[in-house]
Amino acid sequence: MRVAVAGAGAFGRNHLRVYRELETAGLGVALVAAIEPDSARAADTAAKYAIPVFPTVDALLSADLHLNAATVAVPTVHHHAVAAALLDAGLDLLVEKPLATSLQEADDLIDRADKGKRILQPGHLERFNPAVLAVQPQLHRPMFFESHRLSIFTPRALDVDVVLDLMIHDLDIVLTFANSPVREVRAVGLPILSPKVDIANVRVEFESGCVANFTASRVSTERVRKLRFFEPRQYVSIDYARQDLLVIRVDANAAASVPAEIAAAIAAGKADPALLARLAAAGAAGPAPGLSFVKPEVTPGEPLKLEILSFLDAVRARRQPQVTARQGRNALALALEIQASMVAHAHRAGLDDFFMPGA
Helix, strand or coil: CEEECCCCHHHHHHHHHHHHHHHHHCCCCCCEEECCCCCCHHCCCCCCCCCEECHHHHEEEEEECCCCCEEECCHHHHHHHHHHHHHHCCCCCCCCCCCCCCCCCCCCHHHHHHHHHCEEEECCCCHHHHHHHHHHHHHCCEEEEEEECCCCCCCCCCCCCCHHHHHHHHHHHHHHHCCCCCEEEEEEEECCCCCCCCCCEEEEEEECCCCCEEECCCCCCCCEEEEEEECEEEEEECCCCCEEEEEECHHHHHHHCCHHHHHHHHHHHCCCHHHHHHHHHHHHHCCCCCEEEECCCCCCCCCCHHHHHHHHHHHHCCCCCCCCHHHHHHHHHHHHHHHHHHHHHHHHHCCCCCCCCCC
């Protein structure tokens, strides 16, 4: 399978690396070209991978390289233009998140893919995190989510705000796990070091009654990527970065014997996974009364490699990808609704002076 990568920046470099690793491993894929308008990055990419690097999509397609598929890892504002041209040329695509900048653009890409019978997979990387893959058999009826995604500031992806840059990963996961239409969104966000919102807090209520709280920041002093959720008599903690999963179950018949401190922490959604893990380890003679601590097996792996392998499998089998374009559109729709809610809150709170013109 002959593939190209559009964009050799922060995200594109990783796609280039993984495709070449798969090629070297003899897994039936060949990295044959890239697109990169920046001359310095283009020269570095050409030298490192010994492939032609073109400045534009048109130049790539004019070369007639008999391509089968491509990754689109250009800045988000260019996703639609680049992906539309490649879809029309008959390529199957993996498009970095978010799928596009508007629902109109996303719908257009989906229509083009459908008409051309092309695979269109949005790059929601965390869906392939080994901890997320391992937790899915544990799902029953999640009713409360608490998500934290904090990052140290870097001058990348500043063409979009923190919702489309970081939070959208968690929006996609929660939409998938909750499996219910959104009823209400409340959000607040502020720009700190860039013209766009850098830190945001969001509350989403679903028609099922499930509630999710999201916090995302790209101006943090630490890096945190965690999701916790609660089901009837069960608490689940996912650490995306550590690819770690902890499940705590409450025996209804012994609930009264749960230590008050732990019960209060679980009820408030503030249970510290590290503490609970230590309690589980200390429970060699038996866990805390009323609680069972379970560490489901998580098979380590690089999420990006798992994502690309899944994409290539979908291309070969001509089947719907594990993460569909419609799911990418749903995550984008929720992100845009959150943006609108943040704007409304800023007006109500008189925070307009925080925002630069055109932000």
